[in-house]
Amino acid sequence: MADRKEFVPPKSSEEIEPESGKPHQPRPAISRRDFLVRSNAGAVAVGVLTGAGFAASQTQRPAAPAQATRPPAVVPLKARRVSLDIDRKKYDVNVDVRESLWETLNYQLGLSNCNLGCDRAQCGACAVLVDGKAVNGCSVLTARLGRGQKILTVAGISNGPGLQGLHPVQRAFWLEGGFQCGICTRGFVMASYALLQTNKNPTTADIKEALAGNICRCGEYAKIYSSVKKAAAEMRGERVSYTAPWITEEAITPAAGPVGNTLSKQFEFATPLGTIEQFDDLALELNQKPGIVGVSGTERTITPIWDPTRLDEAGVRRILAEAGHPVRP
Numbered sequence: 001m002a003d004r005k006e007f008v009p010p011k012s013s014e015e016i017e018p019e020s021g022k023p024h025q026p027r028p029a030i031s032r033r034d035f036l037v038r039s040n041a042g043a044v045a046v047g048v049l050t051g052a053g054f055a056a057s058q059t060q061r062p063a064a065p066a067q068a069t070r071p072p073a074v075v076p077l078k079a080r081r082v083s084l085d086i087d088r089k090k091y092d093v094n095v096d097v098r099e100s101l102w103e104t105l106n107y108q109l110g111l112s113n114c115n116l117g118c119d120r121a122q123c124g125a126c127a128v129l130v131d132g133k134a135v136n137g138c139s140v141l142t143a144r145l146g147r148g149q150k151i152l153t154v155a156g157i158s159n160g161p162g163l164q165g166l167h168p169v170q171r172a173f174w175l176e177g178g179f180q181c182g183i184c185t186r187g188f189v190m191a192s193y194a195l196l197q198t199n200k201n202p203t204t205a206d207i208k209e210a211l212a213g214n215i216c217r218c219g220e221y222a223k224i225y226s227s228v229k230k231a232a233a234e235m236r237g238e239r240v241s242y243t244a245p246w247i248t249e250e251a252i253t254p255a256a257g258p259v260g261n262t263l264s265k266q267f268e269f270a271t272p273l274g275t276i277e278q279f280d281d282l283a284l285e286l287n288q289k290p291g292i293v294g295v296s297g298t299e300r301t302i303t304p305i306w307d308p309t310r311l312d313e314a315g316v317r318r319i320l321a322e323a324g325h326p327v328r329p
């Protein structure tokens, strides 16, 4: 009987990475995103990593001729080039295949239009719409969104500056007091917006069902539900009244003046702001300046809206510089 040799798998340090030609260094543990990415790439084997206790999937490499029994190795992670349609604007960007839509929006594009709560598909704070459906931006891989899907955030549903420019859902949350700390609010607004695209007159049960993926830690649900009902009424063309004491008639009456004839432009700060709270303070200051109609932006960019009969671009740049935040040419 021929001698049988027991198969001894090569040590992982002996594996050679095909791209770099260097010895493969195994990762000590695998993240949830790594797991998702590799599962999506056509996983064929599942193992359990000791210690960390995570299930990890691996993609089979073609076997080398001399080592047909070689065990599968981890595929190196890759980047993809995607063309994203966000709020009707195109963005071409390189993304890591592990990158979430929330990460791309915030870290690559400087668009802070959805909040991060749990970062694990539990709270809905990060909800945006993809082709009309609410999804959790923290858990959708950007690499899968480059095929013409329409991504919509809170910034894409308003029509102009100020309270009058808000979408009825946004206005209702604001005027009805459908929020406290606001962490969850953008997610609730987008989930409510998605609901009202298909259901013009939702019952409380419909609203609860549609917003079941969103959690408000402040427990503001009663006001959230009444905000959605008021938004639905406004969208049906009914007159809606809000009773909050801070609401004045001027606040909800369309403003006379330059709203229809404004100019706006996105500028990049010469030095990015430290936090988004700093941006809020700056916006507050700018909104007091004559000729400035509204301001939006992020830590990296600012988009002032101004009345061209009172200001030109040079004047806007001067105001920003005087506020201590000059912008790039």
Ligand code: FES
Pocket (backbone or CB within 6 Å): 115, 116, 117, 118, 119, 120, 121, 122, 123, 124, 125, 126, 127, 136, 137, 138, 139
């Ligand atoms: S942050 Fe995405 S669901 Fe909580």
Ligand code: FES
Pocket (backbone or CB within 6 Å): 178, 179, 180, 181, 182, 183, 184, 185, 215, 216, 217, 218, 219, 220
């Ligand atoms: S308003 Fe604070 S979490 Fe909802």
